[in-house]
Amino acid sequence: MVGGGQLARMTQPAAVALGVRLAVLAADAGESAAQVVREPVVADEKALEDLTSFAKSCDVLTFDHEHVPPAHLKALEAAGVVVRPGTNALLHAQDKGAMRERLSAMGIACPRYRVVADPGEVARFVVEHGGHAVLKTTRGGYDGKGVWLIDTDTAPEVVAEPFRAGVPVLAEERVNYARELSAVVARSPHGQAVAYPVVESVQKAGICVEVVAPAPGMPSERAVEAQRTALRIAAELGVVGVLAVEMFETTEGELLVNELAMRPHNSGHWSIDGAVTSQFENHLRAVLDLPLGSPDARAPYTVMVNILGGDLPDVYPAYRHVMARDSGLKVHWYGKAVRPGRKVGHVTAYGDDLASLRERAWHAADYIRGDIDE
Amino acid sequence: MVGGGQLARMTQPAAVALGVRLAVLAADAGESAAQVVREPVVADEKALEDLTSFAKSCDVLTFDHEHVPPAHLKALEAAGVVVRPGTNALLHAQDKGAMRERLSAMGIACPRYRVVADPGEVARFVVEHGGHAVLKTTRGGYDGKGVWLIDTDTAPEVVAEPFRAGVPVLAEERVNYARELSAVVARSPHGQAVAYPVVESVQKAGICVEVVAPAPGMPSERAVEAQRTALRIAAELGVVGVLAVEMFETTEGELLVNELAMRPHNSGHWSIDGAVTSQFENHLRAVLDLPLGSPDARAPYTVMVNILGGDLPDVYPAYRHVMARDSGLKVHWYGKAVRPGRKVGHVTAYGDDLASLRERAWHAADYIRGDIDE
Numbered sequence: 001m002v003g004g005g006q007l008a009r010m011t012q013p014a015a016v017a018l019g020v021r022l023a024v025l026a027a028d029a030g031e032s033a034a035q036v037v038r039e040p041v042v043a044d045e046k047a048l049e050d051l052t053s054f055a056k057s058c059d060v061l062t063f064d065h066e067h068v069p070p071a072h073l074k075a076l077e078a079a080g081v082v083v084r085p086g087t088n089a090l091l092h093a094q095d096k097g098a099m100r101e102r103l104s105a106m107g108i109a110c111p112r113y114r115v116v117a118d119p120g121e122v123a124r125f126v127v128e129h130g131g132h133a134v135l136k137t138t139r140g141g142y143d144g145k146g147v148w149l150i151d152t153d154t155a156p157e158v159v160a161e162p163f164r165a166g167v168p169v170l171a172e173e174r175v176n177y178a179r180e181l182s183a184v185v186a187r188s189p190h191g192q193a194v195a196y197p198v199v200e201s202v203q204k205a206g207i208c209v210e211v212v213a214p215a216p217g218m219p220s221e222r223a224v225e226a227q228r229t230a231l232r233i234a235a236e237l238g239v240v241g242v243l244a245v246e247m248f249e250t251t252e253g254e255l256l257v258n259e260l261a262m263r264p265h266n267s268g269h270w271s272i273d274g275a276v277t278s279q280f281e282n283h284l285r286a287v288l289d290l291p292l293g294s295p296d297a298r299a300p301y302t303v304m305v306n307i308l309g310g311d312l313p314d315v316y317p318a319y320r321h322v323m324a325r326d327s328g329l330k331v332h333w334y335g336k337a338v339r340p341g342r343k344v345g346h347v348t349a350y351g352d353d354l355a356s357l358r359e360r361a362w363h364a365a366d367y368i369r370g371d372i373d374e
Numbered sequence: 375m376v377g378g379g380q381l382a383r384m385t386q387p388a389a390v391a392l393g394v395r396l397a398v399l400a401a402d403a404g405e406s407a408a409q410v411v412r413e414p415v416v417a418d419e420k421a422l423e424d425l426t427s428f429a430k431s432c433d434v435l436t437f438d439h440e441h442v443p444p445a446h447l448k449a450l451e452a453a454g455v456v457v458r459p460g461t462n463a464l465l466h467a468q469d470k471g472a473m474r475e476r477l478s479a480m481g482i483a484c485p486r487y488r489v490v491a492d493p494g495e496v497a498r499f500v501v502e503h504g505g506h507a508v509l510k511t512t513r514g515g516y517d518g519k520g521v522w523l524i525d526t527d528t529a530p531e532v533v534a535e536p537f538r539a540g541v542p543v544l545a546e547e548r549v550n551y552a553r554e555l556s557a558v559v560a561r562s563p564h565g566q567a568v569a570y571p572v573v574e575s576v577q578k579a580g581i582c583v584e585v586v587a588p589a590p591g592m593p594s595e596r597a598v599e600a601q602r603t604a605l606r607i608a609a610e611l612g613v614v615g616v617l618a619v620e621m622f623e624t625t626e627g628e629l630l631v632n633e634l635a636m637r638p639h640n641s642g643h644w645s646i647d648g649a650v651t652s653q654f655e656n657h658l659r660a661v662l663d664l665p666l667g668s669p670d671a672r673a674p675y676t677v678m679v680n681i682l683g684g685d686l687p688d689v690y691p692a693y694r695h696v697m698a699r700d701s702g703l704k705v706h707w708y709g710k711a712v713r714p715g716r717k718v719g720h721v722t723a724y725g726d727d728l729a730s731l732r733e734r735a736w737h738a739a740d741y742i743r744g745d746i747d748e
Contacts, residue, residue: 013387016410017646019693019707019719036390038409194701272391276702291698298672319393324665327568328650333393345393 002045002054003064004031006334006343007264007280010272011064012036014281020288024064025054032334033064048072055081062241062287063263066094067140084189084240084287085262092237093262096170097138103257106236108229110257111248112173119159125171126152132174135162147206149174175256177248181215182267183230184244186282189289193234194282195227196275196295201246201267207343208266210362211304213274213297216354219253226255233260242283244268266306266343271295273330273348274302299350305361307345309338310370322347322364329364376419376428377438378405380708380717381638381654384646385438386410388655394662398438399428406708407438422446429455436615436661437637440468441514458563458614458661459636466611467636470544471512477631480610482603484631485622486547493533499545500526506548509536521580523548549630551622555589556641557604558618560656563663567608568656569601570649570669575620575641581717582640584736585678587648587671590728593627600629607634616657618642640680640717645669647704647722648676673724679735681719683712684744696721696738703738 001008004026012033015022025041026034034040041057043050045068055061060082073087085093092099097115104110112129115138116122126133137146148162150171162169180201187193200215201208214223230245237243244265246258268279277285277293285292312318315338323331330348338344347364349357366372375382378400386407389396399415400408408414415431417424419442426449429435434456447461459467466473471489478484486503489512490496500507511520522536536543554575561567574589575582588597604619611617618639620632642653651659651667659666686692689712697705704722712718721738723731740746 009390012410013390016383016387017704017706019709021409035395035412036386038411038414040412276704285697290694292701293697294701296702320664323659323667327666327668328670330391330650332391335393 001025001033001062001064002051002068004028004033004040005064006032006336008033008064009036009334010269010278010332011264011280011284013272014278014284018281018284018290020284022284023054023058025050032336035335046072048075051076052079052081060084060287062283063090065263066090066261070094085243086238086240089237089239090262093260095138096136096259097168099260100170102237103233106232108233108257109255111175114171116169116171118163119156122150122159122169122171126150129173134172134174135159136170136172137162137165138168138170140165140167145206175248176250177256178251179215179249180258181218181226181247181249181255182211182244182265183226183247184242184265184268184271184279184295185227185230185234186242186279186286186292186295187231187234187239188286188292189240191235192292193231194277194292194295195231196268196271196279197297198223198226199267199270205341207306207308207341209306209308209365210358211267211270212354212358213270213302213304215249216301222249222253222255229255229257233257241286242268242279269332269346270302270304270348272332274298274304274350300352301354301357302348302350303354303357303361304346304348305358305365306343307347307365307368309340309342309344310368311340312370313338315344315368318368318370322367326360326364329360331364375399375407375436375438376425376442378402378407378414379438380406380710382407382438383410383708384643384652384706385638385654385658387646388652388658392655392658392664394658396658397428397432399424406710409709420446422449425450426453426455434458434661436657437464439637440464440635444468459617460612460614463611463613464636467634469512470510470515470633471542473634474544476611477607480606482607482631483629485549488545490543490545492537493530496524496533496543496545500524503547508546508548509533510544510546511536511539512542512544514539514541519580549622550624551630552625553589553623554632555592555600555621555623555629556585556618556639557600557621558616558639558642558645558653558669559601559604559608560616560653560660560666560669561605561608561613562660562666563614565609566666567605568651568666568669569605570642570645570653571671572597572600573641573644579715581680581682581715583680583682583739584732585641585644586728586732587644587676587678589623590675596623596627596629603629603631607631615660616642616653643706643720644676644678644722646706648672648678648724674726675728675731676722676724677728677731677735678720678722679732679739680717681721681739681742683714683716683718684742685714686744687712689718689742692742692744696741700734700738703734705738 135148184196197214202210244261333345509522558570571588573587576584618635
């Protein structure tokens with residue numbers, strides 16, 4: 001797995017159970033995943049020779065994130081390395097412009113969009129779409145980085161900002177959505193696929209903060225529609241591994257695809273404690289071409305809340321407190337230094353009573369962050 | 375954790391989630407747990423200097439097995455190392471003679487026993503106990519090793535065998551039991567304790583092959599009695615960490631304590647998939663003096679069946695087959711070379727219908743072993 005973040009870290013327990021050796025290429029020996037695997041490789045994921053050398057020790061190359069340069073991945077594939085998901089599929093998670101074009105060609109509902117070349121084109125797009133737009137760099141964004149909300153009053157220097165990265169810019173209509181959903185599926189090389197229950201995800205400042213599985217009050221036909229869309233994207237793009245399809249659910253009940261991720265995704269963390277097979281285990285099974293495990297939920301509801309760092313770097317007393325307060329809460333810690341706003345872990349609660357599960361999970365996250373003190 | 379076996383290996387997923395660094399002292403870099411932790415220490419667990427050096431890198435020293443010499447543990451404690459469970463408690467899992475004496479002094483029902491000095495004393499014991507006895511070396515036995523079934527007809531060389539190890543020998547009455555049970559508890563340094571549901575365990579040739587949680591058809595008062603006995607032993611012996619109390623349930627419904635283990639135990643493996651908090655997580659929480667997690671079962675029944683090696687060293691096709699046949703089965707692989715009779719993994723199935731769960735779990739174990747081919 002290329003990348004030493006928490007996604008690679010959370011893949012290790014699945015690898016331990018399956019008897020799979022998880023090798024990790026990390027930028028730093030102290031990274032989240034590097035702490036928990038045998039002999040992590042500290043190397044530069046942007047350097048082809050480092051990737052080539054790492055790939056020699058592996059049967060299959062897969063990813064903790066989308067930031068490996070596509071040209072390197074193509075070169076690795078050409079040299080015979082088994083890259084999963086493959087370069088052609090992965091491009092649609094790396095490049096939002098390519099993703100929009102492909103999904104539109106497939107007839108999948110998306111926000112209206114245009115790849116724009118300069119602030120002048122942005123201004124025209126804004127006028128044509130009700131006075132608002134969302135600008136996104138087509139490559140390199142994550143967790144709200146690389147996204148700008150624009151309207152007719154936005155200062156010119158802000159409108160100019162997205163163009164500074166030197167990559168194409170995508171303008172999208174501002175969708176009036178009721179909530180955000182995510183459909184996570186896993187697909188193996190010979191085409192077996194499983195779909196997890198569709199979840200509701202809540203973002204704050206572009207960062208996922210809460211996931212409820214399954215999405216409450218969702219008509220089953222609409223959930224099936226979301227799963228079918230995700231399975232269809234996985235099949236048509238030839239995705240191998242986990243694919244997360246983030247969607248907007250509009251007030252009229254329409255589903256519009258927002259983003260794709262081709263790796264275990266924050267909206268699937270609930271599955272570690274809440275599903276028969278976690279997304280991490282199914283990602284491994286898929287990229288290794290093993291039969292996939294059941295994605296079924298184990299409880300009527302599972303709530304996952306991310307723990308974001310607060311102002312106090314030493315969270316150990318709070319960590320103990322939340323465990324003492326709630327012996328049924330599942331705490332997941334990423335081994336990262338605490339910094340304000342940084343994802344340092346998550347908590348999961350499962351059971352029948354959604355309101356109580358949400359209260360329990362949020363209490364723990366808020367307490368660790370230092371927002372409440374009892 | 376001293377010891378690189380599957381118990382240390384299965385502790386790693388719990389450590390990953392808790393954000394705890396699990397260090398492992400292994401005899402060989404290829405051992406089960408050594409494969410899955412950062413920088414395992416390859417050293418001799420029988421050498422005090424190796425243990426001392428390893429302990430310097432750890433906050434707490436705990437164990438994958440009971441084979442570290444008690445004198446070394448005393449020396450480490452004297453040098454200020456935090457050893458959990460402590461030497462005085464652990465002695466009762468290391469020395470069956472000490473265990474029997476202590477439990478008898480506590481008034482806990484056990485098989486009738488005597489520490490015997492020679493084959494002559496064995497012969498007297500056999501005559502006094504209905505013509506049968508079980509002989510055990512007081513130290514060093516595991517998985518049926520160090521145990522002999524004796525009766526009046528047993529050949530003298532067999533009766534002499536247990537004495538060859540040079541450690542005291544325990545003679546016990548042959549108990550006419552209906553089944554074997556195990557009560558697993560975890561206890562932290564300041565005395566918090568949790569008790570897992572009492573399970574039924576099935577042994578074959580001294581090796582645990584199946585565990586059903588909870589023990590089917592067990593009157594709740596008897597289950598509570600077993601849990602109370604285990605909690606009382608943990609408290610009186612000052613155990614820190616997981617304590618497994620193996621018991622015989624006689625046809626009259628009496629519970630007799632057979633063995634103690636002070637570490638995660640085969641009879642607790644079901645808890646990884648079947649309980650809110652696994653025995654491995656609670657062992658870590660206990661030895662680190664963190665609040666303990668709920669030991670509650672997540673399903674009406676959980677069945678664990680050990681995978682023992684068969685004659686075919688390459689089990690990969692069978693491994694794939696059982697995953698393809700049953701997407702709800704949880705497969706745990708220990709990363710060990712397959713040898714006939716060796717524990718190389720286990721499978722877990724959970725749900726409502728005990729007969730079907732047993733069929734599913736046994737099918738997988740039998741198929742991987744090569745005993746069945748469809």
